Amino acid sequence: MNCRQARDLMSAYLDAALSPSLRQDFEEHLQECPACTAELGSLAEVVSLVRSLPEKPVPDGFHQLVMTAVAAAHPAPRAAKVPLWARFDFSRFGRVAWAAAALVIFFGLGLAAGRYLFPASAGSTAYVPPSVTAKPASYDATVATGGNTVTDTVAGIGRQVAYSAKMDLQVQDVRAAAAAVSSLAEQNGGYVEESKITTGWFGRVSAHVKLRVPQAKFQATVDQVGAQGKVISKEITAEDITASYVDVTSKLIALQTQEQQLLDLLRQTTSVDDIVKIQKELEDVRAQIEAIKAAIQNYDSLVAYSAVEVNLSRPLFPWLSVVWPGLGGP
Amino acid sequence: MGPQSPENREALLVQRCQSGDLEAFGELIAPYEKKVYNLAYRMSRDAEEAKDLAQEAFVKAYLALPGFRGEASFATWLFRIVANVCTDALRKRRQQEVVSLGRQVETSDGEVMLELPDAGAGPSDVLEDLERQHAVERAVRSLPAEFRLVVVLRDIHGYSYEEIASIAGVNIGTVKSRLNRARQRLRELLQDGELFEPHNVYKTRAPSKGGAGR
Numbered sequence: 001m002n003c004r005q006a007r008d009l010m011s012a013y014l015d016a017a018l019s020p021s022l023r024q025d026f027e028e029h030l031q032e033c034p035a036c037t038a039e040l041g042s043l044a045e046v047v048s049l050v051r052s053l054p055e056k057p058v059p060d061g062f063h064q065l066v067m068t069a070v071a072a073a074h075p076a077p078r079a080a081k082v083p084l085w086a087r088f089d090f091s092r093f094g095r096v097a098w099a100a101a102a103l104v105i106f107f108g109l110g111l112a113a114g115r116y117l118f119p120a121s122a123g124s125t126a127y128v129p130p131s132v133t134a135k136p137a138s139y140d141a142t143v144a145t146g147g148n149t150v151t152d153t154v155a156g157i158g159r160q161v162a163y164s165a166k167m168d169l170q171v172q173d174v175r176a177a178a179a180a181v182s183s184l185a186e187q188n189g190g191y192v193e194e195s196k197i198t199t200g201w202f203g204r205v206s207a208h209v210k211l212r213v214p215q216a217k218f219q220a221t222v223d224q225v226g227a228q229g230k231v232i233s234k235e236i237t238a239e240d241i242t243a244s245y246v247d248v249t250s251k252l253i254a255l256q257t258q259e260q261q262l263l264d265l266l267r268q269t270t271s272v273d274d275i276v277k278i279q280k281e282l283e284d285v286r287a288q289i290e291a292i293k294a295a296i297q298n299y300d301s302l303v304a305y306s307a308v309e310v311n312l313s314r315p316l317f318p319w320l321s322v323v324w325p326g327l328g329g330p
Numbered sequence: 331m332g333p334q335s336p337e338n339r340e341a342l343l344v345q346r347c348q349s350g351d352l353e354a355f356g357e358l359i360a361p362y363e364k365k366v367y368n369l370a371y372r373m374s375r376d377a378e379e380a381k382d383l384a385q386e387a388f389v390k391a392y393l394a395l396p397g398f399r400g401e402a403s404f405a406t407w408l409f410r411i412v413a414n415v416c417t418d419a420l421r422k423r424r425q426q427e428v429v430s431l432g433r434q435v436e437t438s439d440g441e442v443m444l445e446l447p448d449a450g451a452g453p454s455d456v457l458e459d460l461e462r463q464h465a466v467e468r469a470v471r472s473l474p475a476e477f478r479l480v481v482v483l484r485d486i487h488g489y490s491y492e493e494i495a496s497i498a499g500v501n502i503g504t505v506k507s508r509l510n511r512a513r514q515r516l517r518e519l520l521q522d523g524e525l526f527e528p529h530n531v532y533k534t535r536a537p538s539k540g541g542a543g544r
Contacts, residue, residue: 011510015484017491039517046517049466050485058367059381066363066388067356073389247353 001029006036010043061258064251068288160245160299163215163306164237165222170315171229177312178207184224188217190305207312218306225310245299252292259285340404347395355392362405365487366412372470372482373416375423383419387412402496409497413483417475424474469519477512480505 006029012018013026030037171177178197185192190213197207213221226234262285266278346354359366366387371380391411398407470478479498483489494509495502 007514008507008510011513012506014513015491015509017506042521043513043517046513046520047485049462049520050470050481050516053372053463053466053470053486055364056368056371056377056380058364059377062367062381062384063356063360063363065381066359066385067352069385069389070355070392071352073393 001025003029003033003036006030006033007039010036010040013040014044014047061254064254065288068251068291072291159240160242160303162239162241162299162302163218164239164309165218165307166233166235166237166309166311167222167225168232168234168311168313169225169229170232171312172314174205174207174312174314177228178209180228181209181211181225181310181312184221185211185213188213188221188224190214190217190221193307204314206314207310209310209312211308211310212305213308215304215306218308221306221308225308229312230315241299241302245296248292248295248299252289252296255285255289255292259289341400344395344398344400344404347392348398355395358404359388359391359408362408366408369409369412369482369487370416372486373413373420373475373478375471379419383416384412387415390415406493406496409483410499413479413497417479420475420478465520466516469516472519473512473515477508477515480508481512481516484509 006026009018009022009026013023018026030040169177175197178195182192182195190211192209193212194208194210196209197205199205211221211225222234222236259282262278262282266275266282269275269278340358343354343358347358363384367380367384370384370387371377374380374383387408391408394411398404402410470481473481476498480494483494483497484491489497491502491505491509494505498505500508
């Protein structure tokens with residue numbers, strides 16, 4: 001073994017990562033080469049110097065910082081709104097499967113025709129809207145978010161429930177119904193968040209209206225909307241956001257405490273370097289406070305104003321009601 | 331492995347994160363924050379940059395978590411992300427910046443290295459230790475990203491060659507050779523800085539002081 005080869009093995013030798021035979025060769029070389037022995041000695045010293053570098057403590061508030069950043073990068077809390085058909089991978093759909101699908105459609109049409117010809121066999125399976133079980137609770141605003149300070153503690157937060165409804169309605173005159181539904185927002189002290197009227201195939205008009213009404217008027221609004229036409233589907237959701245709410249509120253309190261501490265520190269500091277550092281920290285903290293206040297306001301409005309989404313359309317051709325009773329006219 | 335074992339607990343937390351549970355993510359990363367921060371610290375310029383890099387790595391890990399299938403341990407997987415974030419940042423920075431640490435010298439194998447300025451030595455032992463520590467830190471910081479990563483993972487974090495190979499995404503042979511070259515370079519750098527014989531530093535300093543006095 002020459003010095004060059006020995007040099008390549010030094011690091012592994014220090015880690016006891018050489019095979020027994022290589023190690024023996026290496027040690028034999030060391031015995032006859034003082035230069036390599038000296039080099040190994042200083043290499044070992046370097047390794048021990050690097051090993052003795054102290055571990056750095058994690059900066060204060062690091063966990064909070066990471067969690068805020070993660071929350072900001074977090075995609076929408078609900079699953080992505082991909083329609084069911086788009087999730088299906090058609091490329092995996094083999095020829096046999098296509099044939100099977102065609103058969104199903106063929107027999108399905110035959111069945112429909114049969115039901116059309118013999119209406120007596122068509123069951124009257126009218127859609128029964130689900131009853132609303134969750135009653136809107138009164139919204140008690142315990143946390144002041146408009147001002148500069150959170151006056152109440154996290155413990156003071158009552159249950160925060162955000163109500164929303166989604167309804168599909170069939171009406172004879174879509175435009176008139178859309179106007180009527182929109183006017184319900186104002187009647188109930190709310191506002192129209194979205195309103196869209198689209199003309200589809202064969203001049204078929206449909207509308208989408210999204211209302212926001214005070215939580216107390218939520219149930220009444222849903223009933224009034226339902227009276228505008230035939231309710232095809234109705235979905236009421238009560239989302240308990242207390243946990244998220246408490247979470248952001250406690251974050252806000254923590255950040256405001258931090259802000260106060262930084263301000264105190266700033267008053268005591270005389271070194272320009274430190275002042276610059278503290279100012280930078282302060283900026284960071286204040287940016288986070290702003291972001292969290294915005295989130296809290298968003299939660300507040302979710303709770304204070306319930307969403308009522310309404311889709312309006314005209315019934316399809318009456319004969320289709322035989323296939324799917326829900327599509328028939330009123 | 332019982333139901334309460336750390337591995338199981340971690341696997342459950344990973345599942346909860348994958349279904350969008352932020353709180354579970356906080357619990358999952360808490361035990362690793364110190365190690366991740368320290369790796370970022372050794373791979374970066376200062377505490378401020380280390381904080382940014384560690385934070386970036388955690389965000390990336392959170393976003394990549396749905397793709398984590400448990401082929402490696404969570405710790406290895408996490409450190410791979412941290413290593414990537416840090417080496418990327420380091421490479422980018424090295425391209426942009428003219429490093430003012432010391433004068434550049436070309437080593438035998440053609441790569442440009444930095445020759446460290448005089449490591450200095452203080453009057454007291456404590457100061458000497460501190461100076462020595464700074465010199466070692468500077469020497470580590472002057473290594474190219476790939477070399478720095480293996481040395482930090484091995485000598486500061488104490489990972490095995492296998493673990494380092496998995497984190498750095500290279501084979502064990504590469505780990506061994508990079509580690510050897512990295513340590514040899516540190517030795518050269520620190521020897522040039524006369525760290526091993528602090529008394530020489532006084533000798534080399536003396537004439538300039540005398541010159542100022544004259």
